[in-house]
Each structure stands twice: as C-alpha cells, then as structure tokens.
Amino acid sequence: MKTLYTNGNFITMTDQSIDWLLVENKMISDLGKGDRPVSDHIIDLEGKTLMPGFINAHMHPLPAGMEGTTIPLFECDTLEKVTDMIKRHVKTNDETFLLAEGYLSMLIDFDNKAFKIFNDISHDHPIAIKYITGHGMIVNQNVMDRLGLNHYFITGEKMSEANNLFSDQAVDGFIHKVSNEAVSKGFTTLHTLVHGELSDNRDVATWVAEEKDRQALKVQVLNFVQTMDVDLVMNYDLPRIGGCVCLDGTPIEGSAAFTEPYEDGHEAELYIKDSDLFEMVAKAHRNDMQCAFHAVGDKAVHQLIDCYQKVSDIYGKKDLRHRIEHVDLISDEKLRQAAELGLVFSVQPGIGYLYGKGFDKILGKEREKLLNSLRRYKEAGVTLAGGTDSPVTPLDALLGIHAAVHASSDLRKLSIKEALEMFTLGGAYAGHEEDLKGSLEIGKQADLVVLSDDPYEAESIKDISVEMTVVAGELVFKKE
Ligand SMILES: [Zn+2]
Ligand SMILES: [Zn+2]
Known part of the structure; x- marks a missing residue:
C-alpha cells in the first residue's frame, strides 16, 4: 500500500523543502514538491507538522514498566488506607504479583501487629511494599516463603531477589x-x-x-x-x-x-x-x-x-x-x-x-x-x-x-x-x-510523528500535542 501524506508542514531535518511524502512497504519511497504521485491512501495533514519520529537515547524500560503497574501509596497516611488500596488491586487486578510503592510514614512504626493486618490481605499473592526511597521493602508471608526469608522487612540483596519476582x-x-x-x-x-x-x-x-x-x-x-x-x-x-x-x-x-x-x-x-x-x-x-x-x-x-x-x-x-x-x-x-x-x-x-x-x-x-x-x-x-x-x-x-x-x-x-x-x-x-x-529521506524507514503545531513557531514547545505516530509505516497512535 502507498500512503501519501500531504497538505502539511514538513520538517525533514535535511533542510529540504517538500510538500508531500509517500510511504510504501515501511519505507519513505518518495517525497517532493508540486505534483503528487499516485497513492492508495491519502492522509490530509490539515496544516499540521510532520517530522521524523523521536528517538529516546536513554530510558530504563523495566523500572518505567514497574512504575506503570505498581500500586501508588503516596497519598496513604494510615495503615487502613494502605490495606484498602492494596485490597482493591487484589480484587480488581488479575496480575499474580503485586508491588506497591511509596509508603513511608506508617512503616516507621510497622510492627508485628501491622504486619498481620497487611499479611491478611492475601495469602495467595506475593505482595511487597517499597519504601519511598527505594532502599527498603516490606513483604508478605507469600514472598517470605518463596525466598526463604525469616523477616518481613528486607533491604539490599534480599530486596533484589524479591524484585526478581516482579520482573515479569x-x-x-x-x-x-x-x-x-x-x-x-x-x-x-x-x-x-x-x-x-x-x-x-x-x-x-x-x-x-x-x-x-x-x-x-x-x-x-x-x-x-x-x-x-x-x-x-x-x-x-x-x-x-x-x-x-x-x-x-x-x-x-x-x-x-x-x-x-x-x-x-x-x-x-x-x-x-x-x-x-x-x-x-x-x-x-x-x-x-x-x-x-x-x-x-x-x-x-x-x-x-x-x-x-x-x-x-x-x-x-x-x-x-x-x-x-x-x-x-x-x-x-x-x-x-x-x-x-x-x-x-x-x-x-x-x-x-x-x-x-x-x-x-x-x-x-x-x-x-x-x-x-x-x-x-x-x-x-x-x-x-x-x-x-x-x-x-x-x-x-x-x-x-x-x-x-x-x-x-x-x-x-x-x-x-x-x-x-x-x-x-x-x-x-x-x-x-x-x-x-x-x-525524512527516501530510503529511510517511515518513522513519523505529526504534531499539532510547528516547533519553530509554537509559543510553548512542551505544550504541542502529538497527533499521530507512525512506526515503520504503521500507524501506532492517533490522538482521539
Ligand atoms: Zn545514569
Ligand atoms: Zn539512566
């Protein structure tokens, strides 16, 4: 399929001025000014800006992935709120492992009584609560059994082992x-x-x-x-x-x-x-x-x-x-x-x-x-x-x-x-x-981003919105 992008503002990064771009078999197959080539599908950019997709040269996928799935406890200031929050996830979430994060103030007085209440949330799910600093962790009996631990509070090596349980x-x-x-x-x-x-x-x-x-x-x-x-x-x-x-x-x-x-x-x-x-x-x-x-x-x-x-x-x-x-x-x-x-x-x-x-x-x-x-x-x-x-x-x-x-x-x-x-x-x-x-050059992979505004003219670059993202010719994101 040949997809033609046109009627937009193109930033090629090569200082070439173009007004249409053709994508075929994952690649940019043609681009230019004036007469448009024949295509199966035309995407009207309606004056928006099209440029090469962004490349992020440094990010940590697993900690980022963890952040996306952990239970945020930052706002919880009592043990009751913490346990309620985790319980909601145990019920609504079918993930086997639960890692909660950001609970600090109460844990300072986390005693055996508190542990019993926490542990009774679930005996089937491994559950861990990470300290806000990231350097300490409270785990339930399920995790203790899996790792052969004799205490619910862990740091260092033991914490890495517990983290292991959550890597999937x-x-x-x-x-x-x-x-x-x-x-x-x-x-x-x-x-x-x-x-x-x-x-x-x-x-x-x-x-x-x-x-x-x-x-x-x-x-x-x-x-x-x-x-x-x-x-x-x-x-x-x-x-x-x-x-x-x-x-x-x-x-x-x-x-x-x-x-x-x-x-x-x-x-x-x-x-x-x-x-x-x-x-x-x-x-x-x-x-x-x-x-x-x-x-x-x-x-x-x-x-x-x-x-x-x-x-x-x-x-x-x-x-x-x-x-x-x-x-x-x-x-x-x-x-x-x-x-x-x-x-x-x-x-x-x-x-x-x-x-x-x-x-x-x-x-x-x-x-x-x-x-x-x-x-x-x-x-x-x-x-x-x-x-x-x-x-x-x-x-x-x-x-x-x-x-x-x-x-x-x-x-x-x-x-x-x-x-x-x-x-x-x-x-x-x-x-x-x-x-x-x-x-944006002929023969390069069609990795494209469509922006609401031209970064060269926008009042605030950080407030420009991403309208569309194409990876190797495939539309992977479109703003609703
Ligand atoms: Zn670093
Ligand atoms: Zn880093």
Missing part, C-alpha cells in the same frame, strides 16, 4: 503501558537500558532473549545491557554494551565524582578502578562493541575519556561511537578530546529543567554555570543524543526539546533545530541507525 510484571508494564505512552509522545525508537537494576540476570533473560516474541510492542527498541560482562552480551549477539553502568553517582546524593570537592568539603569516589574499566572497554572495543557508561561529575567523565583514548591508541580508532551518559561536567580540554575521539554524549535536558535548582549551593556558583552546558558541547563538535532517563523524567521528547531551548543559561541553550536534531538524528547516530532513521 515490569516487562508486562513496559509492553502494555509504557510503550503505548512512548508512541503517544511521538517516540518511534527507544534505547532501552536493561539489566542490573531489577534483579541479577533474570531481567536480561526475560527482556533481551524474548525480544522477538514481543509483538505487542509498538515502539522499536535498541537494547543496551547494563553490565561489565562482555561475554554475557556477546551471547545475546548485541553490538553494544552498557548504559547506566555507573562510574559515579549523582550530585543530589553527593555521590557524583568531581575533580574539586563539594561545597561542604566532601569528595566522592569513583566506583570503578581505571584498570578494570580499561580491561572491559578494551575487550568490548576489540569485539567491535559500542560502549556506554553513566558518568556525571568531571572526575568520572575524564576517567572515561582517558580510557576511551587509551583503548583507541592501542587497538585503533573505530567508528564505534562510544558513549558517555549524562556528562554533567567536563573541562574544555577533555571536551576537545571527546570530539576528536568521536564520542557521543547522551544527555537528558529534562532532568535539569525539572530538578536543576539548588546546585549552586552544593557545587558553588562557578561550577554550577558549567553543568550540562549543551551549547559548549555542541560547539566543540560532539554529537548529542537526547533522552529522558525515564522513569526519572516523563517519557516526553517535546519536554526535553523545550528544556534544551529554554535552558537557564546561554551556555546550556540550544537552538530549536539543534534540540530537534538531538531527539532525531542524534539518537539515530548514537544507535548506528542514521541510514535508517532520524530524518
């Missing part, structure tokens, strides 16, 4: 809820970071290995397995490794590693030794695998660039496009080096936009100014790929684009074109898919 629920939540949300926000491809977060190996097995069985999935995914184990990833036959494999933490928790101490005088340590990092990156590089690591503070970012440099010097430069996730701070010298090495910075402008206040107090005014200075990165010649780090920020490309355009300082601000590029061509490049995705 997370995959389900991603496939049936989050992926729908993604296409409703115009995403056509997600770089999905899996492993190392819900469980030991099980989430990779349920996620990566069964990928081809997941026909319900409307959005396309590119898996990044978050591990240092190169052999494991080779078994999955993936040409990339990493994601939020953390070289440091975050500034909010005081765990991002900076070359200068924090304002309160403390210093954060790097998580991985230079030699271990080198060994792993060298192995991946030798096997033609693209690498990605979470590096936030300049100490971690510089450690990673030095490692990529050393590997490239010894084993030769290859077009692998090794990535750095986040890159909150970097020196001018290392920025130049990153550009020369052809590294990709995978950035999430929505994080700073939503949570970026108060960093001057933690890091000092001068250093704060340089944080996430995307304009600097761009001018140095580094390719930027935009992401959302969901569930950290909402799955919303237009919010990320808005955030980059309206960032809080000139060093951070991108032009509208650059911001759009970051979430289209940038993501495609970061996934080695620029021949297939990221712009």
